[in-house]
Amino acid sequence: MKRSTEEIIEAIGGKENVSAATHCVTRLRLALHDESKVNKEMLEEIDVVKGAFSTNGQYQIVIGNGTVNKVYKDFVALTGVGEASKDEVKKAAESNMNALQRAIKTLADIFIPILPAIVTAGLLMGINNLLTNPGIFYSNASVVYMHPQFGDISSIINLIANTAFVFLPGLIGWSAVKRFGGSELLGIVLGLMLVHPDLLNAWGYAEAQEQGAVGTWNLFGFEIEKVGYQGQVLPVLVAAYLLAKVEQFLAKRVPDSIHLLIVPPVTLLLTGFITFAAIGPITFTVGNFLTSGFVSIFEAVPVLGGLIYGGFYSPLVITGMHHTFLAVDLQLIASIGGTFLWPMVALSNIAQGSAAFAMMVATKDEKLKGLALTSSISAWLGITEPAMFGVNLRYRYPFIAAMIGSAIAGIVITLAGVYAPSIGVGGLPAFFSIPTTFWGNFFIGMGIVLIVPFIITLIIAKVKDKK
Structure with missing residues (x-):
């Protein structure tokens, strides 16, 4: 194994070309000073290497489950770079990225951690559809209709499946605030705040607006609609960025002795007011505009x-x-x-x-x-x-x-x-x-x-x- 690792180091331009290194379940993840020095043909001829590619400023070498741990151990010993966390390698890799790549990477860093919850929810919703939709196993009836004993099972599956989508702003709030350098707990509270039961459900907003049944807050002469943002992405993304920056600003100026009494409450209050008054309505409109644009293109x-x-x-x-x-x-x-x-x-x-x-x-x-x-x-x-x-x-x-x-x-x-x-x-x-x-x-x-x-x-x- 050590010989294969030596060949990998030679193929990527030597140990001097390595800025930082870590690994995941199957891949060696490297931040290199100059990726043009990599000899990809030589690299892919090495027995343990199953492929290699560059993405988001990282050079990733596919090795395989289990084997990658052994290669990484030898790699660290031979290059002397020291073991690094994935976050450290990401930061080292960002120096190789332009503004667009960094923006794309930011979105990836926010959505990838919550992807398992969303995919699981989708799969469970599919299983529930098999139980409740007619015409799949029976010509004109569903499984639940023919076998009522499965009704409660279907109901529980549906509840579990819908949770990730109903509280999606909470998931995004956690991940986004973490990415922007704020308190993850405040990010969760921010996201859940946007889907609070006291707010009008976003999916019923259009109907309520037609009926004139949208509730409002009156703040110093300004009327703010009491609307939730269930399933919405843009409002919580922008609000999470604001929350992280407000928290960072306050944390640098408030003494540690009163940090807990000042920073979290002020951060949430200020972010909450601005979100409901401006960020939410504006981004909700922008999101619907973008959606209409996509739909129009595909319909036309x-x-x-x-x-x-x-x-x-x-x-x-x-x-x-x-x-x-x-x-x-x-x-x-x-x-x-x-x-x-x-x-x-x-x-x-x-x-x-x-x-x-x-x-x-x-x-x-x-x-x-x-x-x-x-x-x-x-x-x-x-x-x-x-x-x-x-x-x-x-x-x-x-x-x-x-x-x-x-x-x-x-x-x-x-x-x-x-x-x-x-x-x-x-x-x-x-x-x-x-x-x-x-x-x-x-x-x-x-x-x-x-x-x-x-x-x-x-x-x-x-x-x-x-x-």
Whole structure:
């Protein structure tokens, strides 16, 4: 193992090129001084290396579960960089990023920690749909209708599933304030404050406004509507930034002896007043405007929308920009009851898996065959990094084949109006999060991304093999 680690160090430009290093479950995560010094071909020839890529200012080397711990231990000993936390490596990597990359990374840092809760909620909502929707297991009835004893089970599943979406501002508030350098506890309180039961539910705002039933506060002659922000993203993001900055400002000026009595109450009060008076109404309007824009584009030119988003989602993953669309998905779900973007994400993941699987069938290289098989299964279950960076991008044409298949499927399901009321597992299990009325069209799209990338990749691989 030590010899392989020495080869990795040589391939990345020597120990002098390493600024900081850490690791996750499968990958060595490095902040390098100069990524142009990396010899990627040499790196990918090393036995323990299953792929390598650069993202968000970090150079990540895919090694595998368990093995990465041993490599990292040797890496630290050989380079002398010292063990670093993921946050330390992220900070070191930020020096290599421009303003847009830092903005994208900020959104990623906020949404990635809460993604497991959202995906789990989507999967559970899908299971509840299987129990409550008619026409799945019985021609004109649901499982709950035919078997009433499952009614309470379905009700509990639905409650658990909806919790993450009902209290979404609380999750975002925690993660955003943490990212902006404030108190995570105050972030949670801020988010929950925006969905307090005393406030008008955001989903009933339009109807209440028509009926003139929106309650108000009267503050010094100003009327502020008592409206909640259930499912909203922008209000809590902006409010979280303000809260963190107010808290930091006060913390530097208030003595420690009275910190608890002054900083948290003043921070929450000031942020709360500004949020309900200005941030909430403004960002709510902006969010609805952006949502209307997306919907209008896809309604006006569905073929173009499906082609672009379905085909080019994978390149967005390379740049890290795909994380920004999670906020768009959540905003669409809150505004119109579902997202037409996420189903294309699920199909894009499957397409990458199909292309990698074709490489497994075509190649005679045993190492590549094993990597392609495991990474294709991973992609079909929603984790595309091993397939994309370990196989498809290395040979390019499988990646392009996956984009073609995903673009065609994106057009098909967009024309059919397929949407998801929640975000679930972005692979083969994705149909659980799709309303049953759209299963037929979604399965057609799934068939396209399973077959088209596989056939294109296999044909090109065979042609190249004959040369």
